[in-house]
Amino acid sequence: MTVPYTFASQSGPVPASQLDANFAACVPLAVTGGPGLYGLTTSTGNVSILSPSTIYTMLKGSIPWEVTAFMGGAQGGASWQVMRYQPSTAVIIVVASCYSSGGVAATGSTTFTIADNGTPIGTIVFSASGTTGAFTISGSPYTVAAGHVLTITGPASADATLANANFTLAGTRG
Numbered sequence: 001m002t003v004p005y006t007f008a009s010q011s012g013p014v015p016a017s018q019l020d021a022n023f024a025a026c027v028p029l030a031v032t033g034g035p036g037l038y039g040l041t042t043s044t045g046n047v048s049i050l051s052p053s054t055i056y057t058m059l060k061g062s063i064p065w066e067v068t069a070f071m072g073g074a075q076g077g078a079s080w081q082v083m084r085y086q087p088s089t090a091v092i093i094v095v096a097s098c099y100s101s102g103g104v105a106a107t108g109s110t111t112f113t114i115a116d117n118g119t120p121i122g123t124i125v126f127s128a129s130g131t132t133g134a135f136t137i138s139g140s141p142y143t144v145a146a147g148h149v150l151t152i153t154g155p156a157s158a159d160a161t162l163a164n165a166n167f168t169l170a171g172t173r174g
Contacts, residue, residue: 006045010058012069024163034120036169040153045053048162052143062131062172063172063173064170064171064172065087065091065092065170065171065172065173066097066169066171067083067085067087067150067168067169067170067171068166068167068168068169069082069083069085069166069167070164070165070166070167071154071163071164071165071166071167072164073163073164074104074158074159074160074161074162074163075154075155075158075159075162076134076158077158078156078157078158079153079154079155080153080154080157080158081151081152081153081154082112082152082153082154082167083150083151083152083167084128084149084150084151085150085151086147086148086149086150087144087146087147087150088147089144089146089173089174090141090143090144090145090146090173091143091144091171091172091173091174092141092144092171092172092173092174093137093140093141093142093143093144093169093170093171094140094141094171094172095122095135095136095137095140095141096140097168097170097171098135098137098168098169099133099166099168099170100112100124100126100130100132100133100135100165100166100167101131101132101133101165101166102126102130102131102133102162102163102164102165102166103131103163103164103165104131104161104162104163104164105126105129105130105131105161105162106126106127106128106129106130106131106159106161106162107128107129107159107161107162108128108159109125109126109127109128110125110126110154110155110159110162111123111125111126111155112124112125112126112152112153112154112155112167113122113152113153113155114135114137114150114151114152114169115150115152115153116142116144116148116149116150117149118149118151119157121137121138121139121142122135122136122137122138122140122153123135123136124167126159126162126165133167137153141171143174144174150169151169152169
């Protein structure tokens with residue numbers, strides 16, 4: 001993450017590499033228009049008051065994001081849609097942060113499809129007798145644009161026993 005400011009705190013400058021851990025230590029200022037944070041721009045050395053929207057733009061890649069879904073019981077039919085989500089901001093899905101498990105194991109290999117606006121972008125596969133879903137997402141980390149519809153859909157032929165499955169897609173805001 002490139003941060004074009006050096007933030008000041010009560011204990012001195014806060015390096016950008018430690019911004020998340022030290023963000024709470026930044027000094028709030030009372031300025032015309034309300035409180036803000038200040039920093040020195042690295043290019044000019046000028047002091048700047050940072051608005052909440054500027055701070056959000058700088059930090060949004062560090063803001064965690066996740067969405068969860070639960071399939072109570074067994075899959076309700078062919079190509080059953082388990083999740084439908086429309087983010088209000090761009091989100092970045094990171095496979096290493098995604099999890100899925102079933103309360104009752106699958107009989108055979110069972111594949112759920114993850115799609116962005118109807119275009120498949122990945123899968124969640126439960127192995128035969130398995131209760132843990134393995135994620136694959138093309139181009140991980142994968143960015144979903146604001147307003148797109150993200151879905152998880154079950155296989156065309158429902159597994160006879162896989163039940164009570166949960167799905168968690170996670171990453172950061174984009």
